Amino acid sequence: MPSTTAFFTQKQGELVPAPHARGPWSPDMLHGRLLGGLAARALEERHAEPGLHFARLTVDLFRSSPMLPVTVETSLVRDGRRIRVADATISTEQGVIGRACAVLLRQGEEAGGTQTFLTPSWDEPAPDGPPADGRGWTPPFDLWRLTEWGAPGPGRVWTRETHPLVDEEPVTPFVRAALAADFASPLSNVGTDGLRYINADYTLTLARLPESDLIGIEATGHVSAAGLATGQVTLHDTTGPIGFCTVTAVANPAGIGGR
Template sequence: MSSAFFTREKDELVPAPHARGPWSPDMLHGRLLGGLAARAIEEHHAEPGLRFARLTVDLFRNSPLLPVTVETVLIRDGRRIRVADATISTAQGVIGRAGAVLLREGEHPEGERAIVTPAWDEPAPDGPPVTGTGWTPPFDLWRLTPWGEPGPARVWMRERYPLVDDEPLTPIVRLALAADFASPLSNAQPDGLRFINADYTMTLARPLEGELIGVEGTGHVGAGGVATGQVTMHDTAGPLGFCVVTAVANAVALGGR
């Protein structure tokens, strides 16, 4: 059997058992929807020199482990900007959507910047990833800071399985999968995660280099059961972008959106 999260059968993508998320054993993991959306938009609308600069993924409906379809549409195609959307559906209806902005590469302005995001001082991991108890992440994860403690939170991540069949993971698909981790990293408390994210928006200045992705939680604001969190995304070459999530309080451990 394939180790991929999804197997293509005609026009549908059939999830494997390990495509489930942490909230319920029969619930499709939301992070995979972002990966599928990025994959489809890249396949149909990307081209050399036209780079993903933003990807917004709306996760507004939970889904069981049902076959998935992804449709894309070109919204705008200009000389320097291209905008495309993706809709993710199952037999139960639409379960998510995504919007991407792709920008044309060009000459970068010289000179100093008033604000610069520094590279973090975390070397690439050289030990085994964490295994945890209960739901085990279907990706490699190295915790660099205590879970839910005050201050910036840091992890290294690396995908372990293909997304669809035996297709190699592209840099943007790897980032789209990792970006969903902005929610647990920015919203976690020492005794666990009490928020479930409704979306995430990733902004990128450059493509990913290699397979390792560093995620650094740098902010959380919450009130009245609603929260927003932010992270900086790194690779071994330095920072490459940011991700912001919105989340709703999830007092019941296995509650839904």
């Protein structure tokens, strides 16, 4: 049975990583998806309010970090009647390693009328079998590959968190979406010879929060030139699409980690 211990433990104001918080690029490097999850957790804990919805989360991952304790500080940028903006700064003893910005919008009535285009629900049923076996680095979350890794055409996966992020705290729907969103980079940037890009950021946009533990991710775009790439995915829960995620990435020679 896989461990279900948390990725981080709170100790004296810091978040201390467990061994399974490492990423795929290096055994001594924190996984970027967890930094986005920690930013989402802190922003939600300190700036959420009933009726305000986390509509956007941008996470900048501009510096790789060894497996060191992390702190997350937040600040309120603007607090208006219909929009709230808050920032988060993610640091270790080596300095700032990332930042995030969240936009919360006031919920209300639908705009009315008929949209000229709607993102369709995908035709992938919820998984009813075990997740995929690890190939090389084994992800510390459930992953079902619905398309062959690196095969031509849009990639599709289902994901599900299996560990708490911090201590025994439940993973909230917003944090769950933030953790899943980082998979936009490997899914949209993978090639026939594997993943040759490392992402510098990701921007998650949500019309609504996921209603299930399962989050489906479908690659819907990739453009690259001169060693730089941008990719996009659509995110789904078991009832339909919930939003999108875009990433920027830089070409990364095989076996080379870091940003």
